[in-house]
Amino acid sequence: MTNSPSDPAIDAQRFATLVHEGLVIPPSFRWRVLRLARGLAEVELEDDPAFVRPGGTISGPTLFTLADLTLWAAVLSVIGPQPLAVTAEMAIHFLRRPKPDALVARCEVLKAGRRLVHGDVRIVSRGEPERVVCHATGSYAVPDDGPAVRSSAP
Amino acid sequence: MTNSPSDPAIDAQRFATLVHEGLVIPPSFRWRVLRLARGLAEVELEDDPAFVRPGGTISGPTLFTLADLTLWAAVLSVIGPQPLAVTAEMAIHFLRRPKPDALVARCEVLKAGRRLVHGDVRIVSRGEPERVVCHATGSYAVPDDGPAVRSSAP
Amino acid sequence: MTNSPSDPAIDAQRFATLVHEGLVIPPSFRWRVLRLARGLAEVELEDDPAFVRPGGTISGPTLFTLADLTLWAAVLSVIGPQPLAVTAEMAIHFLRRPKPDALVARCEVLKAGRRLVHGDVRIVSRGEPERVVCHATGSYAVPDDGPAVRSSAP
Amino acid sequence: MTNSPSDPAIDAQRFATLVHEGLVIPPSFRWRVLRLARGLAEVELEDDPAFVRPGGTISGPTLFTLADLTLWAAVLSVIGPQPLAVTAEMAIHFLRRPKPDALVARCEVLKAGRRLVHGDVRIVSRGEPERVVCHATGSYAVPDDGPAVRSSAP
Numbered sequence: 001m002t003n004s005p006s007d008p009a010i011d012a013q014r015f016a017t018l019v020h021e022g023l024v025i026p027p028s029f030r031w032r033v034l035r036l037a038r039g040l041a042e043v044e045l046e047d048d049p050a051f052v053r054p055g056g057t058i059s060g061p062t063l064f065t066l067a068d069l070t071l072w073a074a075v076l077s078v079i080g081p082q083p084l085a086v087t088a089e090m091a092i093h094f095l096r097r098p099k100p101d102a103l104v105a106r107c108e109v110l111k112a113g114r115r116l117v118h119g120d121v122r123i124v125s126r127g128e129p130e131r132v133v134c135h136a137t138g139s140y141a142v143p144d145d146g147p148a149v150r151s152s153a154p
Numbered sequence: 155m156t157n158s159p160s161d162p163a164i165d166a167q168r169f170a171t172l173v174h175e176g177l178v179i180p181p182s183f184r185w186r187v188l189r190l191a192r193g194l195a196e197v198e199l200e201d202d203p204a205f206v207r208p209g210g211t212i213s214g215p216t217l218f219t220l221a222d223l224t225l226w227a228a229v230l231s232v233i234g235p236q237p238l239a240v241t242a243e244m245a246i247h248f249l250r251r252p253k254p255d256a257l258v259a260r261c262e263v264l265k266a267g268r269r270l271v272h273g274d275v276r277i278v279s280r281g282e283p284e285r286v287v288c289h290a291t292g293s294y295a296v297p298d299d300g301p302a303v304r305s306s307a308p
Numbered sequence: 309m310t311n312s313p314s315d316p317a318i319d320a321q322r323f324a325t326l327v328h329e330g331l332v333i334p335p336s337f338r339w340r341v342l343r344l345a346r347g348l349a350e351v352e353l354e355d356d357p358a359f360v361r362p363g364g365t366i367s368g369p370t371l372f373t374l375a376d377l378t379l380w381a382a383v384l385s386v387i388g389p390q391p392l393a394v395t396a397e398m399a400i401h402f403l404r405r406p407k408p409d410a411l412v413a414r415c416e417v418l419k420a421g422r423r424l425v426h427g428d429v430r431i432v433s434r435g436e437p438e439r440v441v442c443h444a445t446g447s448y449a450v451p452d453d454g455p456a457v458r459s460s461a462p
Numbered sequence: 463m464t465n466s467p468s469d470p471a472i473d474a475q476r477f478a479t480l481v482h483e484g485l486v487i488p489p490s491f492r493w494r495v496l497r498l499a500r501g502l503a504e505v506e507l508e509d510d511p512a513f514v515r516p517g518g519t520i521s522g523p524t525l526f527t528l529a530d531l532t533l534w535a536a537v538l539s540v541i542g543p544q545p546l547a548v549t550a551e552m553a554i555h556f557l558r559r560p561k562p563d564a565l566v567a568r569c570e571v572l573k574a575g576r577r578l579v580h581g582d583v584r585i586v587s588r589g590e591p592e593r594v595v596c597h598a599t600g601s602y603a604v605p606d607d608g609p610a611v612r613s614s615a616p
Contacts, residue, residue: 024207024215026180053178053240060241061178061219068214086207087214088578089247089601091399091445091553093426094240095419110430110440111403115577115603116550118403120428120443122418132418135428137399137445139551141577242424243447245399245553245599249573249580264584264594265557269423269449270396272557274582274597276572286572289582291553291599293397295423332515332523334488361486361548368549369486369527376522394515395522397555402548 008036008077015073018083025069033073039109041073044126047102057097064092066105067121067136074107075117075140082143088116090138098133102126115142162190162231169227172237179223187227193263195227198280201256211251218246220259221275221290228261229271229294236297242270244292252287256280269296316344316385323381326391333377341381347417349381352434355410365405372400374413375429375444382415383425383448390451396424398446406441410434423450470498470539477535480545487531495535501571503535506588509564519559526554528567529583529598536569537579537602544605550578552600560595564588577604 010018012033019025028050035042043066051062068087076082107121116139123134164172166187173179182204189196197220205216222241229239261275270293277288318326320341327333338354351374359370376395383393415429424447431442472480474495481487492508505528513524530549537547569583578601585596 022207024213026182026204028180050180053176055238055240057240059178060222060244061215064218064222065215068218084209086209086211086251087248089245089551090214091243091245093243093445093447095421095426097240110443113403118401118443135418135426135445137401137443139401243397247580247599247601249575264597267557272555272597289572289580289599291555291597293555330515332521334490334512336488358488361484363546363548365548367486368530368552369523372526372530373523376526392517394517394519394559395556397553398522399551399553401551405548 006038008038009080010036010076012036014081015076018076018081019069022083025065029065031066031069034104036073036077039074039078039112041070041077041107043070043073043105045103045105047100049100052100055097056100058100058103060094063094063098063103063123063134064090064136066103066123067092067134070105070107070121071119071136071138071140074109074119078109078112078117079142084143085140088139088141090136092134092136094134096131096133098123098125103133104129116140117142160192162192163234164190164230166190168235169230172230172235173223176237179219183219185220185223188258190227190231193228193232193266195224195231195261197224197227197259199257199259201254203254206254209251210254212254212257214248217248217252217257217277217288218244218290220257220277221246221288224259224261224275225273225290225292225294228263228273232263232266232271233296238297239294242293242295244290246288246290248288250285250287252277252279257287258283267296270294271296314346316346317388318344318384320344322389323384326384326389327377330391333373337373339374339377342412344381344385347382347386347420349378349385349415351378351381351413353411353413355408357408360408363405364408366408366411368402371402371406371411371431371442372398372444374411374431375400375442378413378415378429379427379444379446379448382417382427386417386420386425387450392451393448396447396449398444400442400444402442404439404441406431406433411441412437424448425450468500470500471542472498472538474498476543477538480538480543481531484545487527491527493528493531496566498535498539501536501540501574503532503539503569505532505535505567507565507567509562511562514562517559518562520562520565522556525556525560525565525585525596526552526598528565528585529554529596532567532569532583533581533598533600533602536571536581540571540574540579541604546605547602550601550603552598554596554598556596558593558595560585560587565595566591575604578602579604
């Protein structure tokens with residue numbers, strides 16, 4: 001049994017374990033990986049009253065956390081399990097005020113370099129795939145002692 | 155009794171009330187305003203084990219939340235209490251891995267426009283003011299029905 | 309004869325005229341619109357020795373200029389001819405060093421609001437559509453006296 | 463004769479030579495270094511009709527070029543002459559429409575790492591130091607074979 005070039009370098013179960021061990025997500029954050037392929041991740045976040053801010057919309061930090069988590073999943077799908085990979089920078093645009101509902105974030109890796117892995121994240125409300133509510137682009141820094149990125153990376 | 159041109163358009167107590175009513179911050183987030191002047195805000199965040207991620211550093215979402223909160227304080231110091239002012243966009247750079255310790259964020263408003271208020275946020279570990287661990291720049295959108303920005307704004 | 313909802317609010321010829329009248333592009337910048345639909349623009353930039361910097365790659369300002377021009381085309385495809393629409397902000401990531409060759413930029417509008425129009429721009433070398441060399445996301449500010457954005461906008 | 467810790471790792475004359483050899487700046491771009499210290503650069507750009515766009519303001523690409531050039535100067539003031547150092551990313555905010563006049567850009571390096579050097583750039587019109595017209599933050603990537611950053615770096 002061999003791996004296909006599009007197999008992710010980490011599976012959803014292993015990723016969830018890394019996140020839970022890492023304690024980086026608030027307990028109220030009920031999320032799950034919908035899809036994980038090499039260079040592509042989709043994560044769903046359940047609705048929660050704790051996320052809602054004045055005006056009945058989901059808070060900026062909640063959207064950032066979801067974007068960062070989804071970017072991390074997509075990055076690890078290329079470089080493999082790397083608890084020490086950290087966000088280098090992110091530019092996040094809040095385009096629409098999402099109503100209180102589940103969110104779906106989708107990240108595509110646009111460049112997997114030896115030092116930085118860069119991706120594009122788009123967040124929509126569940127059931128409204130055409131209306132991007134949040135658009136984030138950013139990079140994770142790959143630790144020096146990390147495994148080399150394989151040549152099949154994007 | 156009159157206001158001086160450098161008086162903030164909201165005081166720290168009123169700002170804290172807005173934040174607590176708005177429920178936008180996780181309960182583990184113990185913060186306080188150190189300083190609030192017109193166009194300038196300093197916010198301190200107490201250390202908490204929940205913020206620490208693998209490698210012994212403070213998580214990206216925690217730093218974003220602190221940056222966003224401090225930007226909000228600085229924005230409201232110019233436009234006054236506006237529960238519906240929301241972040242339009244933010245570019246955030248994670249420059250150093252802060253050790254688990256209290257953080258101090260300082261935001262300076264660089265432009266207060268009729269539609270957008272833009273600021274620069276720098277976060278340091280308490281006691282190390284010269285080492286910026288996180289640098290964020292971004293804008294809040296001013297609601298249409300908000301009070302006009304006074305002419306003494308930056 | 310009526311317009312279809314996907315017709316751009318400006319055509320390529322009119323856009324080129326606006327750019328040439330506006331003098332915003334250096335004379336060495338030989339570009340043309342490859343495609344213009346509502347909320348979508350593709351612009352090609354011819355190779356030129358003046359763009360090449362040390363190491364044999366195309367300069368950052370050249371890539372920014374192309375990204376900004378393509379974003380402008382996409383924005384005007386939604387709001388119509390608006391010489392006074394200006395860039396509010398842009399986050400630009402230089403992912404790979406493009407070799408000296410023609411470039412193709414493609415911009416998709418993700419949100420057309422009353423005040424801001426936001427898009428995503430990806431630049432590739434001609435003939436290598438899978439390798440994004442530059443990724444830019446940003447917004448144009450719509451002038452107050454501009455025509456209202458039509459309801460068919462993205 | 464020894465160097466002081468605040469001496470720049472490159473002087474203004476050498477920097478100008480690098481730029482002119484690199485051909486990265488359009489010929490109409492008449493600029494000069496006003497100040498260069500370790501981790502700090504100030505660059506002035508003369509007014510030129512070619513920079514002015516509709517509405518009588520200076521074009522976005524001109525402001526980006528000036529920001530990028532000033533960031534490069536500040537980066538090289540820390541790491542020394544490095545023709546192959548390239549911009550990794552930049553987030554640029556256009557805050558006010560500068561009138562057609564000379565511009566002054568000031569860049570402060572906030573972090574000089576082994577891989578990335580990050581700075582903050584603020585551009586004002588000459589004679590109006592309090593009104594920031596453009597705010598840019600970004601990073602240059604340090605080539606692998608570059609000289610090690612000295613310990614006195616910011």
